[in-house]
Amino acid sequence: MAVMQEFKCPNCGGAIAFDAQSQKLVCPYCSTEFEVDALKSANEDLGQDEMNWQVNAGQQWQDGEEGTMRSYVCQSCGGEIIGDENTAATSCPYCSNPVVMSGQVSGTLKPDYIIPFKLDKNAAKEGLKNHLNKKFLLPKVFKEENHLDEVKGIYVPFWLFDADADAKIRYRATRVRAWSDSNYNYTETSFYLLLRAGNVTFERVPVDGSTKMPDDLMESVEPFVFADATEFSTAYLAGYLADKYDVDAEQSIDRANQRVKFSTEEAFKNTAVGYTTVTPEQSSVKLSNGEAKYAMYPVWLLNTTYKNEKYTFAMNGQTGKFVGNLPMDVGKFWKWQMILTAGIGAVIYGINWLLQIL
Amino acid sequence: MKRIFAFVFAVLMIVSLFAVSAFCAEVDLASTSQNEKQFVVDEAGLLTNEQIAQLNKKCKEVGAKYGIDVVICTQPSLNGNTVDVASADFYNGAGYSDNGVQIFVASEDRKIDVFAKGTADKRLAVHLDTLRETATDFLSNGKDDYFSAFSAFVNKVDELFPPHVALYWIPLSLILGFLIALIPMMIAKKKLKTVDMQSGAADYVKAGSMNVTQSNDIFLYRHVDRKAKPKNDSSHSSYGGGSHSSGSY
Numbered sequence A: 001m002a003v004m005q006e007f008k009c010p011n012c013g014g015a016i017a018f019d020a021q022s023q024k025l026v027c028p029y030c031s032t033e034f035e036v037d038a039l040k041s042a043n044e045d046l047g048q049d050e051m052n053w054q055v056n057a058g059q060q061w062q063d064g065e066e067g068t069m070r071s072y073v074c075q076s077c078g079g080e081i082i083g084d085e086n087t088a089a090t091s092c093p094y095c096s097n098p099v100v101m102s103g104q105v106s107g108t109l110k111p112d113y114i115i116p117f118k119l120d121k122n123a124a125k126e127g128l129k130n131h132l133n134k135k136f137l138l139p140k141v142f143k144e145e146n147h148l149d150e151v152k153g154i155y156v157p158f159w160l161f162d163a164d165a166d167a168k169i170r171y172r173a174t175r176v177r178a179w180s181d182s183n184y185n186y187t188e189t190s191f192y193l194l195l196r197a198g199n200v201t202f203e204r205v206p207v208d209g210s211t212k213m214p215d216d217l218m219e220s221v222e223p224f225v226f227a228d229a230t231e232f233s234t235a236y237l238a239g240y241l242a243d244k245y246d247v248d249a250e251q252s253i254d255r256a257n258q259r260v261k262f263s264t265e266e267a268f269k270n271t272a273v274g275y276t277t278v279t280p281e282q283s284s285v286k287l288s289n290g291e292a293k294y295a296m297y298p299v300w301l302l303n304t305t306y307k308n309e310k311y312t313f314a315m316n317g318q319t320g321k322f323v324g325n326l327p328m329d330v331g332k333f334w335k336w337q338m339i340l341t342a343g344i345g346a347v348i349y350g351i352n353w354l355l356q357i358l
Numbered sequence B: 001m002k003r004i005f006a007f008v009f010a011v012l013m014i015v016s017l018f019a020v021s022a023f024c025a026e027v028d029l030a031s032t033s034q035n036e037k038q039f040v041v042d043e044a045g046l047l048t049n050e051q052i053a054q055l056n057k058k059c060k061e062v063g064a065k066y067g068i069d070v071v072i073c074t075q076p077s078l079n080g081n082t083v084d085v086a087s088a089d090f091y092n093g094a095g096y097s098d099n100g101v102q103i104f105v106a107s108e109d110r111k112i113d114v115f116a117k118g119t120a121d122k123r124l125a126v127h128l129d130t131l132r133e134t135a136t137d138f139l140s141n142g143k144d145d146y147f148s149a150f151s152a153f154v155n156k157v158d159e160l161f162p163p164h165v166a167l168y169w170i171p172l173s174l175i176l177g178f179l180i181a182l183i184p185m186m187i188a189k190k191k192l193k194t195v196d197m198q199s200g201a202a203d204y205v206k207a208g209s210m211n212v213t214q215s216n217d218i219f220l221y222r223h224v225d226r227k228a229k230p231k232n233d234s235s236h237s238s239y240g241g242g243s244h245s246s247g248s249y
Helices: A036-043 A121-132 A140-144 A215-220 A249-269 A330-357 B002-035 B049-066 B083-093 B119-136 B146-160 B169-190
Strands: A017-019 A024-026 A069-074 A080-084 A099-104 A152-180 A184-208 A241-243 A277-306 A309-316 B040-042 B069-075 B100-106 B111-117 B211-228 B235-237 B242-248
Touching: A024 A036, A036 A184, A036 B211, A121 A277, A121 A309, A152 A249, A184 A215, A184 A249, A184 A277, A215 A309, A249 A277, A330 B169, B040 B049, B049 B069, B049 B146, B069 B083, B069 B146, B083 B100, B083 B111, B083 B242, B100 B119, B100 B146, B111 B119, B119 B146, B119 B242
Parallel strands: A152 A241, B040 B069, B069 B100
Antiparallel strands: A017 A024, A069 A080, A069 A099, A080 A241, A152 A184, A152 A277, A184 B211, A277 A309, B100 B111, B111 B242, B235 B242
16 A cells, blocks of 8 residues: 655745646745656655674684783773783883783784784884974974883774665755846856765775774874785784774774765765755665774874873874874964064055055 | 425326236236136036135145146036046146046036046046045035035045055054964964864775766756846046046936
């Protein structure tokens, strides 16, 4: 049994009726006319999102592998890190306070992949130097305090999500045309409905698997290039520390979904050319072959404190991308703002005088 | 004794007569040469003789101060010309200086034009509209106070001719300076922030995997908005070797 559906006018929202004379749908409230097909498409429900993932991430440790790793706990921030039996960890990469060895590692998953460190500690120090360079509003004192030795190389746990995204998106678009004659200025706005459907594949979308690692910091050192990834082996940990994951794959899924859906809408939006405005109205994204994997990615970390505020810097251990918010020298900002204001103001006034005299 | 006194008195009278007539002759020559250049030409008969004399004196004073001719001209009709053409033709045909400013009124057509040439053009070109509006204020809405309009015009020329920058430019320069200075300062400030969440996963799209299976652009409806253009019958031109600001009143 078919369900009666009331069609709504895309312009004013009123109930629309079929006009036998014109063979079109006409709205009795705002008198706008529509073709039948157009209205059907405008009212179609695209369906709900279906974004499910198969989480077969991580593997079981081989015999004895887990035993070669030691776990450390930070007394002040509670952060847990792992080092191999030959690496002694002394300070916490998150808060720079001392850590204490808490025994052998157990009950964790073995990562599926690892991207080994491509850049060494010297490169990290260089990265920091360059990051602090040429920043006009950075307080001089900050640059002079020397923290270069405290850069730590750490493997950060990430959940990687692969999927084929099938999308059906409906956009509202407008095209504006303007012209004038001797008496009036005219503006014509044409409204369109854009339907796009298709599929796009995403590979290894990373989501930070550690609560101690600030998500925005980790997302800022992206992208990581998966081509350099290899199967995990504890040998890679030698000399470095690794973070233990404490966010389940299920919990990371929301963030992955958010990013995938946004990029899908953007990708299809870029196929709509020649319009003044394009806005998504409804979108339905269905994922197939969604898979989550567990990987370790290399990051150089540095913490420093300045005026009772903690500043954390991170460098992508594979690509060298260096990020970290810096404090602003407020005094310098206002000093230069005032100098420039006076200077530019004087120039403007001077130009006025010159215009009079010449 | 009385006879000698009377005779001397008579001689003095005769001599003074000659002196007076000589003086008159000097005065006549001077006013004749001055009459050759009248700065107020009132062909439409809008001013009394006394008003013409007053305005003429004012025009001479202001003109002498700046080395220009300040001219007031009224005509009854434009005779089919546009007001800027009639104004420039009059000024150029009457033999005034190459540096001058003129206000021209055609009373039946109710058209007004301000024309500036030479050094007056350089100094007053940006102020022509103001000069015209100063006069029009006394003429519009049927006021028709021509004398006040022309007096105000000459006073305005005296005020605006010397190089000057309006007082409001001092705070305005500072405000503009502040806003422009913000641009480089904000850019420098932005450089300090490098940490942010990613908006999407564009970096992880498999190259060439995007496949559009359906792409329809459906037209819904159209909406035309029209706004009436403000009717503004003032215009600017450069007929006759100088700048004009013309309008109605």
